[in-house]
Amino acid sequence: MGSHQDSTRDDSPHSLPTPATAAGRAGLDAFLADPGRAVVVLDFDGTLAPIVPDPDQARAHPDAVPALAALAPKVASVAVLTGRPAEVAVHHGGFAGVPGLDHLVVLGHYGAERWDAATGTLATPAPHPGVAAVRAELPGLLKRTGAAARGTWTEDKGHAVAVHTRRAPDPHAAFEALRAPLADLARRHGLIVEPGRMVLELRPPGMDKGAALRSYAHSLDAACVLFAGDDLGDLPAYAAVDTLRAEGTPGLLVCSASDEVTELRKRADVEVPGPAGVVALLAALAHRLA
């Protein structure tokens, strides 16, 4: 698809892009016509937070919280839907205790966890026994396959374990070399492999961003859903918006574009240049609804 501002575009900081598709234009129209029933769902890493080599150092774009806080009171709900543990996203995003974000919801672990700003509470699932088994076997596997020596490292997320290759000398080669052995390890312990941007995550099955988005939108009786993402794990949410559209609920698919992952670019209604572009879009929506 593409970014898709037309030749008559308004280049002011608060201009809204023209979606490339008819479904996207209908989604944006519905959003602006009835914002009080619009639900905004946003991925975290690569969408609200720029990608950095160390996940512990990832932080929301500096304009993200102000844009979210300006938009949230004008729509039905704003939620962050992430592969991170919810409380990690809350911390790295700086989302707690922000005026305007009093009702923010963070759905962590692809929707298996939920943190509510209104109460400060976290609902988290029971641990899957396969994660402990994988945690125990993983160091040996990384050593045997030479992955440890190639600069991969492990992020223990509690309910999942992620093997990162971004800091390896050849991140793509390290990623590809690990695919099969990690798939075998995950399968033996009842887990699935979630591939992402230079990361292979071993996590429990049964929840994905599509199911989470659908359930969240239905719980709020959303009249329109905006979803923004950047990575393969966001594709189920894209599919969920497509399904909602087929059922009569308009939606807007936003791609936080990168050269690393191109799958979402082909399917988006609006493509923006990374987290800075996402945040500018959120600010423009808030400005339009002011």
Ligand SMILES: O=P(O)(O)OC[C@H]1O[C@H](O[C@H]2O[C@H](CO)[C@@H](O)[C@H](O)[C@H]2O)[C@H](O)[C@@H](O)[C@@H]1O
């Ligand atoms: O669902 P998301 O919010 O997009 O989270 C997906 C994964 O994001 C994190 O990894 C990615 O971001 C890191 C920090 O910028 C980067 O170093 C890494 O290469 C990316 O894959 C996070 O560390 C994972 O646990 C998430 O599953």
